[in-house]
Amino acid sequence: MQEQGTIARHTISVIVDNEAGVLARVIGLFSGRGYNIESLTVASVDAEAKRSRITVVTTGTRMVIEQIKAQLDRLVPVHKVADLTVDGKFxxxxxxxxxxxxxxxxxxxxxxxxxxxxxxxxxxxxxxxxxxxxxxxxxxxxxxxxxxxxxxxxxxxxxxxxxxxxxxxx
Missing domain, CATH: 3.30.70.1150 (ACT-like. Chain A, domain 2)
Known part of the structure; x- marks a missing residue:
């Protein structure tokens, strides 16, 4: 378990609407708050439902990661946010x-x-x-x-x- 002030790498998976501007909004959330992105991938995962998966690898304390997840969850085109690092094996x-x-x-x-x-x-x-x-x-x-x-x-x-x-x- 990550201690409160320890910086750790987290892999966050985000299911979003596959539409123009969504990636820019997600990236804007990170850059606007000074969070670093170590790795980023995006691809359509459900053409019928018009959904994409954004996978972000970032680092931060437990509190920072919780903030990132909460802020991502509030974005309108976001359907699901999961921190794969803490949710179980991946x-x-x-x-x-x-x-x-x-x-x-x-x-x-x-x-x-x-x-x-x-x-x-x-x-x-x-x-x-x-x-x-x-x-x-x-x-x-x-x-x-x-x-x-x-x-x-x-x-x-x-x-x-x-x-x-x-x-x-x-």
Missing amino acids: VSRELALVKVRGEGEKRVEALRLADAFRANTVDSTRTSFVFELTGSADKIDAFVELMSELGLVEVARTGAAALSRGTDGL
Whole structure:
């Protein structure tokens, strides 16, 4: 359990109407109050009901997170707000594209590590690779750190996509 003043990372899932301006209102809530967003993903999840899921990873004390949830809940196009971090077990994954430059032994080592991390090679030249990797943020962080020692060129990553475990949905 998080202590009152301890800052922790939280994954918040928000079901909203899929209409123009909703994302801007949600983001405005964070920026207007000085809350940081570490990761943000948005996608339509129910075309018939015209609903989207916004998944936000943020940090804060328990009180700040409660404020964020309460303020999100008051926005008109919001249907449901859940703090997956405290509501129970959840699954969270990210996607990353990682470009690595390498020749000789560094090239061989990059391929070996990519295999160990179950990364797919989606582009290859004589002097570089682009790897595609999915997994937890920690897994992607570890892969990027190892590749930085071998010739990391650049990284593009999605934000977290997350769902609670079990049969219940938002």
